[in-house]
Amino acid sequence: MSDSQGPLWEVFVQKKAGQPFVHCGNLHAYDKEMALQNARDLYTRRGEGMALWVVPTAAIVASSPEDQGSFFEPSNDKVFRHPTFYPMPDVIKHM
Amino acid sequence: MTTQEALFKYTLRLGDCSIILAQRLCEWTSKGPFLEEDLALTNIALDIFGRGKSLLEYAARIEGKGRTEDTLAFFRSDRQFTNYLICEQENGDYAKTMIRQAMVDCFDLLLYSELTKSKDETLAGIAAKSVKEITYHKRHSFSWTDRFGNGTEESRTRAQKALNELWRFTGEFFEVEEADEILIKEGVAVDVKSFQNKWETELHALFEKANLTLPETVFMQTGGRKGIHTEHLAYLLAEMQALPRMYPDAKW
Numbered sequence: 001m002s003d004s005q006g007p008l009w010e011v012f013v014q015k016k017a018g019q020p021f022v023h024c025g026n027l028h029a030y031d032k033e034m035a036l037q038n039a040r041d042l043y044t045r046r047g048e049g050m051a052l053w054v055v056p057t058a059a060i061v062a063s064s065p066e067d068q069g070s071f072f073e074p075s076n077d078k079v080f081r082h083p084t085f086y087p088m089p090d091v092i093k094h095m
Numbered sequence: 096m097t098t099q100e101a102l103f104k105y106t107l108r109l110g111d112c113s114i115i116l117a118q119r120l121c122e123w124t125s126k127g128p129f130l131e132e133d134l135a136l137t138n139i140a141l142d143i144f145g146r147g148k149s150l151l152e153y154a155a156r157i158e159g160k161g162r163t164e165d166t167l168a169f170f171r172s173d174r175q176f177t178n179y180l181i182c183e184q185e186n187g188d189y190a191k192t193m194i195r196q197a198m199v200d201c202f203d204l205l206l207y208s209e210l211t212k213s214k215d216e217t218l219a220g221i222a223a224k225s226v227k228e229i230t231y232h233k234r235h236s237f238s239w240t241d242r243f244g245n246g247t248e249e250s251r252t253r254a255q256k257a258l259n260e261l262w263r264f265t266g267e268f269f270e271v272e273e274a275d276e277i278l279i280k281e282g283v284a285v286d287v288k289s290f291q292n293k294w295e296t297e298l299h300a301l302f303e304k305a306n307l308t309l310p311e312t313v314f315m316q317t318g319g320r321k322g323i324h325t326e327h328l329a330y331l332l333a334e335m336q337a338l339p340r341m342y343p344d345a346k347w
Binding site: 004005006027028029030031033034037038040041042045 | 235
């Protein structure tokens, strides 16, 4: 949509240092500084995070829904690709 | 004037500046240039309201005559408000709102940074919280000033017009009256003269970067701290005070 609100930016919030930046939404802004400020106001007012990334939406290369079959389904029948045959120590999380 | 009277006057003035400016900024709520900016400015207004509430609450406590922050905010007339004239000036277009905000933010950041060292613990505490907020407000208003000044011919013209209109209200920031003098000696109030040069230097740098020129007016309009206001304050108060005055017992 062409309008006067500026281009779209995607916002990623990091909850704590060391954790991944998680996509949480998008916003409009005319430049980097404004994008960062708007992200702060829209997505971190209630203590949601300690760090922010903003990325121009146009800079993101995304797979398209039509690619779903060729991209992702071939992995369904190849269970040997998943490391599920090893006993994992309890202390290892997020595998 | 006793120290207590001076402290009441000083705290009341800081509180008045905050709530009047916040009320002005709130007029943009739901009418901002676009959604994200609408939220940003409303947020800023809320920060300033919060500061004003704490200050008026404290002023009422110092006075000790049974008034509260609400009676101070809603049951005084324009002549009893001591805010600086710049706070009550109309929003105009977004350039004017941002130029006004940049000048106030720059002043407030210097003022409240100094106030954190006050011997009055309550004022120092309010200041410490405010400094973080104002640091952000200033970043916001400074970047908008730069953006307007270096944007299109139209945006630069509007920013320049706003600067021409508002500059004459900035002399009031640096006046020192009896209450200030008493409290400066006590280490309670901030001597604004101590950072006047810094304020000017910072703003000159901002306006230069933003391709804007300071008007060559020598006349500085003043009177706010004595209750002599521009015509705009009475209208602002009429709107802000209408409900509590019509229904004094109204509760949230």
